[in-house]
Amino acid sequence: QKEVEQDPGPLSVPEGAIVSLNCTYSNSAFQYFMWYRQYSRKGPELLMYTYSSGNKEDGRFTAQVDKSSKYISLFIRDSQPSDSATYLCAMNSGGYQKVTFGTGTKLQVIP
Amino acid sequence: DAGITQSPRHKVTETGTPVTLRCHQTENHRYMYWYRQDPGHGLRLIHYSYGVKDTDKGEVSDGYSVSRSKTEDFLLTLESATSSQTSVYFCAISEFFPGPDTQYFGPGTRLTVL
Numbered sequence: 105q106k107e108v109e110q111d112p113g114p115l116s117v118p119e120g121a122i123v124s125l126n127c128t129y130s131n132s133a134f135q136y137f138m139w140y141r142q143y144s145r146k147g148p149e150l151l152m153y154t155y156s157s158g159n160k161e162d163g164r165f166t167a168q169v170d171k172s173s174k175y176i177s178l179f180i181r182d183s184q185p186s187d188s189a190t191y192l193c194a195m196n197s198g199g200y201q202k203v204t205f206g207t208g209t210k211l212q213v214i215p
Numbered sequence: 216d217a218g219i220t221q222s223p224r225h226k227v228t229e230t231g232t233p234v235t236l237r238c239h240q241t242e243n244h245r246y247m248y249w250y251r252q253d254p255g256h257g258l259r260l261i262h263y264s265y266g267v268k269d270t271d272k273g274e275v276s277d278g279y280s281v282s283r284s285k286t287e288d289f290l291l292t293l294e295s296a297t298s299s300q301t302s303v304y305f306c307a308i309s310e311f312f313p314g315p316d317t318q319y320f321g322p323g324t325r326l327t328v329l
Binding site: 110112138140145146147148149150153192194202203205206207208 | 319320325
C-alpha cells in the first residue's frame with residue numbers, strides 16, 4: 105500500500121463548477137500538507153501548504169486537512185479552463201524529512 | 216520556475232552510455248533534489264543535497280550518482296543508462312523559511328534511453 109493515495113482521474117467538470125480533489129494517507133506522522141499544480145510538460149508549482157489540521161484559503165482555492173481521517177482535500181471554486189492541469193498532493197512530517205507525493209489527479213475544466 | 220534551470224531539456228541516448236543532467240539555481244537555497252516522474256508512480260526522490268559536497272540517497276538511487284561542488288549547481292549522472300531510466304527528471308530546491316521543506320521545481324528534462 106502506498107503511503108499516499110490519490111485518484112488519477114481524469115476529472116472533467118464544466119467551467120464554473122466547484123472541484124474537489126482528495127488524497128488519503130497512512131503515515132500518522134505527516135504534519136505538513138502541500139498541493140502542487142502541474143501543467144502539461146512543466147514542473148510542479150506549489151499552490152498551497154498547510155500545517156496540521158484545519159482549512160486554509162487562498163483566492164478560489166481552499167485546502168482542508170482532516171488528520172483524524174488521514175484525508176486532505178483541495179477545493180477550487182468557480183473553476184476556469186486555466187485550472188486544467190494535474191494536481192499533486194504532497195506531505196511530510198517536517199524538519200529534514202523527505203516529501204511524499206501522490207501520483208496526481210488530472211483535471212479538465214471544459215468551457 | 217523560481218530561478219531554477221535544467222539542462223538539457225530533452226535528450227535521447229543509447230543504452231549503456233553515461234548521461235549527466237544539470238540543475239542550476241539562482242535562489243541560494245541550501246537543499247537541492249533530483250526526482251523522476253513516471254506514470255503511476257508520481258514523483259520519486261533519487262538523491263538530494265543539503266549543502267556543498269553533502270548528498271544523500273533517495274528511494275530510487277540505484278544507477279544514479281550526484282555531485283554538488285557549488286551551491287548553485289547539482290548534477291545527476293546516469294552511470295550507464297538503461298531503458299528503465301527513460302523518464303522526466305525534475306530538479307527541486309527548498310529552504311526552511313517560511314515553512315518546512317516546501318519545494319520549488321525546475322522545468323524538467325525529458326530523457327529517452329533507446
